[in-house]
Amino acid sequence: MRRLSWLFCPFILISLCWPIQSIAASDSELFSKQGYRITNYRRPLPAEAPAGKRIETEALADLINQSNPVLLDVLAITLRPESAQFGLSWLPASPRQHLPGSIWLPNVGYGYLEPCMRAWLERTLHRLTGGDLDRAVVFYCVTDCWMSWNVVKRASALGYRNLYWYPEGSDGWAAAGLPLVAAEPQPLPGMTAGQKDTLFDCPATDLKAALERSDESDKQGLLLFFETHHCPFCQRMRAGVLADPGLIAEYRRNFVALALDMESDQPLTDFDGTVTSAREVAQRLGVVRSPTLLFLNNQGEEEYRYSGLIVDPRRFRSLADYVSGGHHQNIGFKTYYKQQQD
Incomplete structure (x- = not known):
């Protein structure tokens, strides 16, 4: 019997190792080499923020009352590229409501950002914070949305030090009985009549x-x-x-x-x-x-x-x-x- 137990050990080890290999392969498909989530954005979220601090609804309400942080809503929506017939425009599938005082920056939470989108995010963060890397900035989306997780990580890479991740998003805020307001997405360069402060079309996907x-x-x-x-x-x-x-x-x-x-x-x-x-x-x-x-x-x-x-x-x-x-x-x-x- 002792000899048989040794014979079975390799099979036990293989069965124990197999799930670990599967998880690793799955992670390589879900995240870029830089660690950003690149697919399946509406999935359960991790407990820890990728940078800065995770914040819950009650604490966020206190932070808003005390510190007046920058609130960035990063829910993604459809972007219609510029064409000969139509201008560049956002096309929300339904009306969006978000936290009062928020700025809606759609699509900056994707794992891969085109240069024009990355530059737009960088310029907007600089404008809203006045270039103060210690200004409190809160990122959110909706429940189980990796977009906000990605942007917190990206803002940290840009040098911002006082970051908050609100994973419950507008869903959690509403569930707590707190008010939401109608949201309008911020225009990309080129959406406003006469505004062409960048040479490049955005997005460059086609x-x-x-x-x-x-x-x-x-x-x-x-x-x-x-x-x-x-x-x-x-x-x-x-x-x-x-x-x-x-x-x-x-x-x-x-x-x-x-x-x-x-x-x-x-x-x-x-x-x-x-x-x-x-x-x-x-x-x-x-x-x-x-x-x-x-x-x-x-x-x-x-x-x-x-x-x-x-x-x-x-x-x-x-x-x-x-x-x-x-x-x-x-x-x-x-x-x-x-x-x-x-």
Whole structure:
């Protein structure tokens, strides 16, 4: 009998280890490499906040009365991309009610954020807190919503130190008999008439649709800006030439511009309608460094690429003229730019 017990031990060990392996495999599908939840967002939540503090309804009511924190509602809704017929707009499936005094920032709680959405979140947090990293900020959604968990983690990565996660969300607030008010989602850049403070369309989820929109709008094609979130040169361009209103207007006259995070695995519709990612598109097009500006015609064919930092507005404007005027077919950009300055 003793020999038999030894024979059965390996099978017992395998059966005990198997559930652990299954859980690990499941976690790898639910979370990104950076630890953000990337699917199944409406599921039971963990007990601990990813950063800052978890706060319950009664404590939150006291905090609001005493400290006037920033309240951010991050419930996700449908975003209709800009097209030749329609402007960029939020499309809520039903009226939203949230905590009084809250700001509704939809879709910033996804595990993968496109560069334009990430920049919108960063700018909005800076504006609402006045740049004070110690200002109390509360994030919530609805019950069993991982979106708020993700944003707390992301805000902590941005350096904010006084963060609160309210996992019960608007459902828990209402269940406690506390009032809710009608909510309106904050507009993205480009939603307000005349407002175009960013060159790039948001969201950049469909290359095929962007190419069709360029053709329908009689533009010359696409400008793809390949970047990474940790690229200092990309950030300098975003804060400089890519934020210049005159240059934005110049580029938008001729191109539909999209920013792609070349390290992102978020689903992206390719030119042929298949589902891919920005990482795979960058690899297929041979983009190996950031920032890279890639100009494509309305057939999706490459016309010109420029790799590296541009900080001089004159040089960036000259690049637009160089490609839109067809000069790239006959002369190098360095020579063209020198001729323009002489």
